Amino acid sequence: MNFLPSITTGTSSGTARSSLFKERSIKTVFFCTAFFAVIVISFILLFLLRDGYPILNQVGIVDFLLGSAWAPTAVEPLYGIFPLIFGTIAVTIGAMCFAVPLSIGCAIYISELASPRIKSILKPATELLAGIPSVVYGFFGLVVLTNFIRTTFDIPTGETWLAGSVLLGIMALPTIISVSEDAISSVPCEYREGSLAIGATRWQTISKVIVPSALSGIAAATILGIGRAIGETMAVLMVTGNAAIIPDPIWNVLSPVRTLTGTLGIEMGEVAVGSDHYHALFGVAVVLLVITLIVNTSAVIILSRLREGKTSTPGKKPFLTTATKNALLKGCTYLVLAGVVLLLFISLPWWAAGLVLAAGAAWYFGKDRLTRNHVEKIAFVLIGAAAVIVIAILAILLEDIVVHGLPAISWEFLTQPPRDLGRAGGIFPAIVGTLYLVTGAIAIALPLGVGAAIYLVEYTREGRITRLIRTGVDLLNGTPSIVFGLFAFSFIVIYLNIGVSLIAGQITLALMVLPTVIRTTEESLKSISLSLREGSLALGATKWQTIRNVVLPPALPGILTGAILSIGRAAGETAPIMFTAVVFSSRFLPTSLFQPVMALPYHLYILATNVPNSSVNRYGTALVLVVMVVGFYSVAILLRNHFQKKARG
Amino acid sequence: MSEHTIISTNNLNLWYQEKHALQSVSMKIPKKHVTALIGPSGCGKSTLLRCFNRMNDLVDHVKITGEIVFDDENIHAPGTDVVTLRKKIGMVFQKPNPFPKSIYENVAYGPRVHGIRDTAELDKIVERSLRHAAIWDEVKDRMNDSALGLSGGQQQRLCIARTLAVEPEVILMDEPCSALDPIATAKIENLIDMLKADYTVIIVTHNMQQAARVSDYTGFMYLGKLIECGITAQIFEHPKEELTENYITGRFG
Numbered sequence: 001m002n003f004l005p006s007i008t009t010g011t012s013s014g015t016a017r018s019s020l021f022k023e024r025s026i027k028t029v030f031f032c033t034a035f036f037a038v039i040v041i042s043f044i045l046l047f048l049l050r051d052g053y054p055i056l057n058q059v060g061i062v063d064f065l066l067g068s069a070w071a072p073t074a075v076e077p078l079y080g081i082f083p084l085i086f087g088t089i090a091v092t093i094g095a096m097c098f099a100v101p102l103s104i105g106c107a108i109y110i111s112e113l114a115s116p117r118i119k120s121i122l123k124p125a126t127e128l129l130a131g132i133p134s135v136v137y138g139f140f141g142l143v144v145l146t147n148f149i150r151t152t153f154d155i156p157t158g159e160t161w162l163a164g165s166v167l168l169g170i171m172a173l174p175t176i177i178s179v180s181e182d183a184i185s186s187v188p189c190e191y192r193e194g195s196l197a198i199g200a201t202r203w204q205t206i207s208k209v210i211v212p213s214a215l216s217g218i219a220a221a222t223i224l225g226i227g228r229a230i231g232e233t234m235a236v237l238m239v240t241g242n243a244a245i246i247p248d249p250i251w252n253v254l255s256p257v258r259t260l261t262g263t264l265g266i267e268m269g270e271v272a273v274g275s276d277h278y279h280a281l282f283g284v285a286v287v288l289l290v291i292t293l294i295v296n297t298s299a300v301i302i303l304s305r306l307r308e309g310k311t312s313t314p315g316k317k318p319f320l321t322t323a324t325k326n327a328l329l330k331g332c333t334y335l336v337l338a339g340v341v342l343l344l345f346i347s348l349p350w351w352a353a354g355l356v357l358a359a360g361a362a363w364y365f366g367k368d369r370l371t372r373n374h375v376e377k378i379a380f381v382l383i384g385a386a387a388v389i390v391i392a393i394l395a396i397l398l399e400d401i402v403v404h405g406l407p408a409i410s411w412e413f414l415t416q417p418p419r420d421l422g423r424a425g426g427i428f429p430a431i432v433g434t435l436y437l438v439t440g441a442i443a444i445a446l447p448l449g450v451g452a453a454i455y456l457v458e459y460t461r462e463g464r465i466t467r468l469i470r471t472g473v474d475l476l477n478g479t480p481s482i483v484f485g486l487f488a489f490s491f492i493v494i495y496l497n498i499g500v501s502l503i504a505g506q507i508t509l510a511l512m513v514l515p516t517v518i519r520t521t522e523e524s525l526k527s528i529s530l531s532l533r534e535g536s537l538a539l540g541a542t543k544w545q546t547i548r549n550v551v552l553p554p555a556l557p558g559i560l561t562g563a564i565l566s567i568g569r570a571a572g573e574t575a576p577i578m579f580t581a582v583v584f585s586s587r588f589l590p591t592s593l594f595q596p597v598m599a600l601p602y603h604l605y606i607l608a609t610n611v612p613n614s615s616v617n618r619y620g621t622a623l624v625l626v627v628m629v630v631g632f633y634s635v636a637i638l639l640r641n642h643f644q645k646k647a648r649g
Numbered sequence: 650m651s652e653h654t655i656i657s658t659n660n661l662n663l664w665y666q667e668k669h670a671l672q673s674v675s676m677k678i679p680k681k682h683v684t685a686l687i688g689p690s691g692c693g694k695s696t697l698l699r700c701f702n703r704m705n706d707l708v709d710h711v712k713i714t715g716e717i718v719f720d721d722e723n724i725h726a727p728g729t730d731v732v733t734l735r736k737k738i739g740m741v742f743q744k745p746n747p748f749p750k751s752i753y754e755n756v757a758y759g760p761r762v763h764g765i766r767d768t769a770e771l772d773k774i775v776e777r778s779l780r781h782a783a784i785w786d787e788v789k790d791r792m793n794d795s796a797l798g799l800s801g802g803q804q805q806r807l808c809i810a811r812t813l814a815v816e817p818e819v820i821l822m823d824e825p826c827s828a829l830d831p832i833a834t835a836k837i838e839n840l841i842d843m844l845k846a847d848y849t850v851i852i853v854t855h856n857m858q859q860a861a862r863v864s865d866y867t868g869f870m871y872l873g874k875l876i877e878c879g880i881t882a883q884i885f886e887h888p889k890e891e892l893t894e895n896y897i898t899g900r901f902g
């Protein structure tokens with residue numbers, strides 16, 4: 001009767017049941033990996049609160065937050081963190097004054113003015129700027145920037161609020177540039193054509209149509225930049241002088257300040273576990289976490305509203321009416337202008353400030369006489385200047401490190417342990433230690449992250465649980481790296497009693513890069529077209545078979561890119577491993593996971609701040625670290641570009 | 650006919666990289682009339698239209714030879730002020746593209762970028778343009794609402810009003826009705842008929858009935874060449890070329 005050779009002669013109910021069981025268990029495993037992010041963030045909150053609560057009990061929340069003196073080691077210790085909160089906010093505001101105009105200018109240049117060739121250089125360059133480890137920025141700030149500030153303003157030390165702001169501004173640049181550039185590039189081409197067809201100049205089109213359309217994206221970019229700046233530890237700690245005072249007068253940018261993160265970075269290593277001071281530091285971490293979570297969540301909300309706005313049905317009332325929006329913009333502009341004038345008079349000699357003011361006044365009163373072609377030229381020159389400045393910063397930084405670092409590099413330097421507190425000898429144990437750390441971190445984060453992403457993209461529709469998981473991932477992503485360090489110290493090192501060890505560092509770094517792995521994998525899975533999945537499912541393949549054979553292979557390059565980016569990030573981090581995994585000097589490599597290791601970023605930090613006369617080896621260490629991290633980033637960028645090109649055909 | 654001509658092209662060629670998209674096109678556009686460009690998809694009619702106000706400048710790797718004369722000057726000459734040219738030759742696109750601003754702001758945008766600041770004058774221009782585009786009665790009570798809340802047909806008339814607000818001499822329309830339903834289409838067609846009293850209109854359409862209804866002159870294009878052009882009635886009733894006849898009678902395309 002059977003004319004056709006049968007492929008499977010009717011699966012028996014037994015195998016069908018077992019395959020159903022298999023599918024279910026696979027789904028459960030993925031669910032667990034996805035839910036892990038939620039568990040981690042709850043544990044972080046739990047342990048920070050657990051260790052921070054006693055101080056609130058003792059000092060009282062008001063005195064803790066608003067107390068004007070932080071003197072934990074005094075005979076009668078004082079735990080008021082108001083100067084620290086002020087320091088954090090002050091340094092961040094200063095950084096934004098500097099970073100926002102520069103990054104928006106650069107983003108406009110990249111998306112609207114640059115030729116394709118220049119664009120193909122500028123975009124990876126800004127991404128490299130993002131890849132440079134914060135301890136390297138701190139080192140650069142310490143040896144170049146603070147010196148520059150000291151000699152320019154003729155003050156005893158350059159470690160100031162201003163130095164912290166400039167450095168944080170530089171570090172926030174890549175975040176703000178890349179998110180605003182995305183926002184500007186995604187403004188529909190039709191708006192551009194519509195405006196040009198009326199006879200508007202390019203600058204009129206950019207300033208009146210394109211930038212306003214991209215405004216919420218630019219706002220979100222700025223908030224993300226603020227989040228990055230607030231959570232930054234190492235760079236700030238190395239250049240702000242760390243005096244827990246409120247500057248006098250309050251706008252004195254040449255005064256030293258101390259931030260929340262800096263306090264944690266300096267004092268956490270020396271504090272007795274369980275003391276009041278210890279609990280106070282966890283209180284600081286809770287405050288820091290709350291601030292960054294608020295900032296980052298508002299960015300996430302703005303971005304998601306933006307996405308909704310694009311797909312929403314016409315006729316819906318806009319979020320803000322035009323009139324209120326204009327009023328708000330005007331208010332902000334005046335505020336910023338006032339701030340800039342103030343800053344100018346404080347930081348520049350009076351004649352220079354007067355010159356700038358005169359230029360501003362000339363512009364304000366003369367602009368009606370300028371033709372719009374002149375206005376366009378001036379605007380384009382300024383925008384081009386912003387792009388040039390960004391590239392120049394990258395160039396100066398790399399040049400300084402390469403020129404001073406190269407003489408230190410030798411076979412001995414790369415293969416010998418350090419001698420004389422790192423002034424002589426090499427950095428071999430630090431290189432190996434860093435490699436151990438990142439290998440372990442990625443081995444933990446990759447399966448968890450990929451599993452979570454598969455669950456989020458393939459197994460669920462948007463619902464309450466996915467929203468919870470996504471929130472968990474977002475929160476984890478916004479958590480400052482020093483907070484990971486504190487959590488891991490409290491939970492892994494003390495509570496689980498594992499001690500300062502390689503494995504503790506690996507887990508800490510894994511938790512920190514987990515959101516990156518999840519995000520990039522999700523994006524890469526989403527880019528696989530639905531029809532491919534339907535094609536496979538229509539042949540009777542199970543969900544897991546479809547994922548394994550049809551979805552994962554083309555998504556692999558994207559996943560790999562995410563993994564390499566994570567490795568780069570983990571290799572450069574200092575704050576999370578400072579109290580959990582590293583020692584400064586060790587002649588031998590660790591023989592088990594439960595021994596501490598040396599690591600490049602920490603080695604650089606100690607050489608730069610605690611070991612005088614080690615200039616050559618500092619630069620050598622910085623160069624090796626930069627080469628390593630930038631190497632990882634370049635591979636990731638190249639890989640991504642290669643496969644993007646291939647995907648486009 | 651020269652006094653009567655507003656734009657003329659002379660041996661115009663255009664390449665997109667290797668593709669020879671326009672081949673020796675020479676035609677004259679009569680002043681204050683409606684000229685339709687018809688032809689099958691990919692024949693170059695939109696490309697030709699976008700040459701008239703140099704919107705092809707926005708596309709990479711385009712090479713153009715020959716000339717387009719407007720106001721006694723070749724608009725592809727090196728010293729041409731593209732911005733001024735586009736003020737005189739406005740354009741309405743296939744897909745309505747209002748800016749994400751209020752209705753008022755959309756129309757006022759053009760006069761503003763050309764330097765008009767006075768509010769009373771702007772109000773006047775906005776009202777006149779909206780009336781002229783036959784949409785005033787539908788939007789006069791909600792000038793401050795977002796333009797993205799209008800229907801497709803209303804959006805397209807708003808875009809026409811936006812173009813009228815800068816008082817161009819020529820209006821280019823690139824398949825302005827292809828995204829609209831028949832009722833909205835009828836409104837736009839009536840509008841085009843009224844516009845030709847004051848403006849020169851060049852319209853690209855793939856709909857031959859529409860070309861027959863709204864235009865005074867018609868050019869038929871095929872594979873980058875202008876096959877035939879002349880008075881609309883003549884083209885549709887007594888085409889000279891066999892290709893034109895085949896296309897019009899629906900034997901291909």
